[in-house]
Amino acid sequence: MNSALKASARRTQTDRRLQSESELLRAAAELIALRGVAAATFENIGLRAGYSRGLVTQRFGSKQGLIEALIARLQARMEALLDARHLDALDGLEAVLGFVDIFLSNLAEDGEMRAYFVLMAGAVADVSELRAPFAAAHKDVEVRLEALFLRGQAQGVIRAGLNADAAALMVGALLLGLSTQLLVDPGMDLEPIRETSLAALRASFAA
Structure with missing residues (x-):
């Protein structure tokens, strides 16, 4: 087999692997969102995605491996949404509000976020x-938000006396609390809460 054919075969194999992993993670998220964590056995995930239980084990190894893969998948999707909003081109205050807006706008409709x-x-x-993978993911959000607050302070659009780390934690806690409330009350209308949250945060943080 010549080098071009070998490269094509490798690409095809990689594509198949990525596709199967994506379908398995989507199936796992759907099961968790619809029926809870207990339903997300490797056998059920494989059946829902159209693969064998053995492939789920091969891809993720353990429940922790599956959870870490789900977290990484969600983080990648959030990064894509944030990049599409061009937060880096906004001032610090607008970037913080943009982060909150994107998160809350997708929360109610995104089954994987619910999972x-x-x-x-x-x-x-x-x-x-x-708990450890979740703690690490939330720390990443805190660090990112703190950097946005510091940027806004340097630009003069966020109050200079504000504790940037405390403000980042407060925003993260708001998003975490609303996410948890939505689990308790799936019918909750997030739109007025999103609008109120953005208005309250702007009034609290603006210079």
Whole structure:
């Protein structure tokens, strides 16, 4: 087989692997969002995605591996949404508000985001070692938001006396609280809450 054919075969194999992983993760998220964490067995995930249980084990190895893959998938999708909004081109205050807007605009309609918070709630309630990946993901959000607050202060659009780290934690806690509330009350109308949150945050942080 010549080098071009070998490269094409490798690309095809990689494409198949990425496709199967994506379909397995989507199936896992759907099961968790619809039926809870207990329903997301490797056998059920494989059946829903049209693959074998063995492939799920091969791809993720363990429940923690699956959860870490789901978190990475969600983070990548959020990054794509944030990049599409061009937050880096906005001043610090507008970037913070843009982050909140994107998160809340997608929260009600995104089944994978719902699955993420179902998993997180279970890990916290069970005092499970699976809390660690969630803690790391939330720390990443805190660091990102803190950087936006500091940028806004340097630009003069966010109050200079504001504690940037505390403000980042407060915004993260707001998003976490609303996400949890949506699990308790799936029929909650997020649109007026989104508008009120953005107005309140602007009034609180603006210079």
